[in-house]
Amino acid sequence: MAEITYLEAIREALDEEMQRDANVFMLGEDIGAFGGAFKVTDGLMAKYGESRVIDSPISEIAIVGAAAGAAHMGMRPVVEMQFIDFVANAYDMLTNYVATARYRAFLPCPMVVRGPSGGYVRGGPFHSQNPEAGFIHTPGLKVVYPATAEDAKGLMKAAIRDEDCVLFFEHKYLYRRIKGVMPAGDHVVPIGKARVAREGNDLSIITYAATVHKALEAAEQLQAEDGLSVEVIDLRTLAPLDDEAIFATTRKTNRVLVVHEDTRTGGIAGEITARISESCFAHLDAPVLRVTAHDIPLPYAPALEDFVLPQVNDIKVAARRLAAW
Amino acid sequence: MLPLERKLELYHWMRLTRTLEERLVALYRQTKVVGGLFRSLGQEADAVGSCYALERRDVMSPLIRNMGAMLVKGATPVEILKQYMAKGDSPTRGRELNIHFGDIGAAETTRGFLGQISPLGDMVPVMAGVTMSFKMRGEDRVGLVYVGDGATSTGAFHEGINFAAVQRLPLVVIIENNGYAYSTPTEKQTAAKQFVDKAIGYGVYGEQVDGNDVLAVYDCTKRAVDRARAGGGVSLLEFMTFRRKGHAEHDNQSYVKPGEVEAWAADNDPIDRFVRVLLDREKVPRSTLEAIDARIIAEVDAATDVAEASPLPQPLDALVGVYADPPAERPLWYREGADVSTLGKERAEGWGTYDVAKGAAL
16 A cells, blocks of 8 residues: 555545545535645545635635525535634534534534644644644534644544544644555544554653644653653544543553643643643652643744744753653 | 415414413413423414424424424423423423424424524524435425524624525525514514614525514415425524513513514514404404313313323433433432433333333443
8 A cells, every 4th residue: 555645634534524425525615626625625625626615705704604594405525624723713503502402403414624733844824723723622623633633534534433522633744744554445544543553661641633743752752761661642533532541641651741833821731621620630750740832823934934933942951850850 | 376275274383383472371370380481472473373384294493482382383382381390201301491392203294393502593504404315315305494683793604605505405594583682673683674774694595574473474474484395495484573571571571662562562472463354354253262272271271281290200211312322311419319220110111211121230
């Protein structure tokens, strides 16, 4: 089997699910003949027609709202936010309407809202954000953020088949930089299960998306330079959080570093830290530490972006402090 | 033109709307209604006449002041009373209020109304999606969504109607111009002379009608519904009416010009107007209308008894059904006696996708 990129893995998942289920359709800006700003949906309109790959007006509220209405009626919409930053326009529709639909009115909302997110690509403000924390705070939504090509495909297929609304964050830095060999057959990765990306005994790094790769790189260097054995947990799903995996690694290494690319205050690292504190306090040999972006809008210039976003060296500095506690 | 028999049905629905709301006012004053009470006094014709133009297979999304439309579409007085009293066996099991409940799905199994949320402009994109599913599946069904003057100012309204127009969806958008959005008068809501003018901007058909004339409302809506069914796309209808009560019962309408409410009540009550049509033009004996009124009072009395006797929800029911899977939220550890091991078992019916087997495993 040939290796394919993270982006191609997502396209393969969309293609296979459209093939499998006639209720699956795509809705978004410039996703049809053009194939999307990043070409994730390239070729799908040619294959499935413009009634199933629908070019929409620039209307995030309408796209998400229409997807919800169609989902109520038994369709399986997959909507693209051209950049996930623009999902803020549909925040009301997602949090007030979609997230509450099943609870308040027994209305199923099986839909996926997907889009390129994250930085490290010199995109500047509006094209580099990680708005996941706002949605994790909303009961009724699921949030998925894969770090590997295999997970990108398997989790996308699970998201499309899920009975609830799934926000599917795709890291644009990973789109064409990483590759994977897809398992044969119907490759579905369950939502809500974290993955041990690297086994280790001295300390744990809990992370997701692009920073999984930064954490793995840091772990290799810490092993070589300090002889530290670092475990790396790739959360894969942020809502619901895999408490079992978080607590298991905490009980194993007794030292936890949470790393994410999102800004610090109100970020998911705080939630993970609180859960560990409530449930595993007796297993901790050190405070849970965080490596995150600074609390500022993401700047454009490489020197500025590099300083603001978590880098391999930041993770190493924090890990050494944790190990020495 | 509608035959007399169906005109009497229109009278029945308008009278039922008013009688049921008057009963709710009494229950509200007895503190049996939980939360606010929202009246449609003076707007019964616009809700009833428009929804009456739909077929059962069609789907409608109402506003708070469209209880009449809900009744026409099959919601029952007992459901509405239970909702207002937050009963455990109300359509939303005490999770949602007043007429915020729905019944949609396959044409042959559901009544076809979709419970709204409070940011009302949001229902336009959602109904665009509902009608998009009709179009994609080749179903002969139409959608109708109500908005008030206030909701027309939202981005969701604009985005939804623009999307539906571009996609030529079978959707009828009704703007009920009743003069006020809460306390804000129409002239502070829009600089447009009339809402129907917006139809031009969206490239859709527009029509304005006297919202207190139930037959005119029916005819206007029927034309729009027929147009949608025939593939003619979106229509934007503006109904001219007036909100004779405050936003809700707690609102004393201090912002309304003196005499305005009284003038509308005296000269433009939709039920009084229709009674005159039935008596004078249609030569209906007064006793026929009185018999309808008596049947309605008996129905509302019986529904009130049932709703009052209904149980309140159990607190643990709050934890069920946020997601399809897992089925129930776990109670927080400091809630004494919070045991969900049997939650949902005794009431599996009607709980949608709640999975009893998984619930038991919690």
